[in-house]
Amino acid sequence: MNGLYALKPWYADRLSGVRGALARRGVSPDTLTAAGVVSAGGAAAALALLPAPLAALPVAVLLAARLACANLDGALARDAGRTTRRGALLNELGDRAADLAMLAGFLPLAPLWLVATAALAATLPSWVALAGAAAGAPRLNGGPLGKTERCLLVVVAAAASGLVTPVLLVVAVGSALTAVFRCARLWRELGA
Known part of the structure; x- marks a missing residue:
């Protein structure tokens, strides 16, 4: 079960021209990680x-940019021969920071406990x-509710204010289920 992660190769292919232009200009992959955050x-x-539904368009555009940066940073590093362990660390920290920053937008819209629960679950x-990677397994992605x-x-949620609480609940539960699915898969793979 890979969810929308299954579209990553297709999406990466669509971004190949942008990636090539960034490589020719010498843009640092770390810059893209920061831009995603x-x-x-x-x-x-x-x-x-912004009130819903006025928030929907800027939120959609900015989160599309966040996802593009998350896709481009590692691919650019690999294409340009600029992969480093520090870059890998920055990529992971940047992804977690971007998720937490994105969910912080709910703080004025929902109870703190619900936002905090969704944020914690989103990192799981x-x-x-x-x-799993630290234990020697390949890095797992995908699941019912990924990035x-x-x-x-x-x-x-930005399009309809009445959906804030249900969206946060889905993020919390879906992220927890994704973590459980990944853990079960790793358990099987590492036990073989």
Whole structure:
């Protein structure tokens, strides 16, 4: 079960021209990681400050930029021969920071406990994947509610204010289920 993650090769192919232009200009992959975090922060600000449905378009555009940066940073590093362990660390930290920044946009819209629960749950799939990689398994991605699905849900919440609480509940439960699915898969793979 890979969810929207299954579209990553198709999406990466669509971004190949942008990636080539960035490589020719010598853009650092780390710059793209930072731009993804900034885009997520901008989406959070739009979500928090603009009423629904006016928030939907800027949130969608900024989260699309966040996802593009998340796709481009590693691919650019590999294409340009600029992969480093520091870059991998920055990529992981940037992805977690972008998720947390994006969900912080809900702070003025929902109870703190619900936003905090969704934010914590949103990080769980990545922690499981990183723990599996530390144990020698390949890095797992995908699942019922990954990064792309979380971004899509935030756009849905930006479009209709009555959906804030249901969206946060879906993010929390879906992220926890994704972590459980990844953990079960890793358990099987590491036990073989």
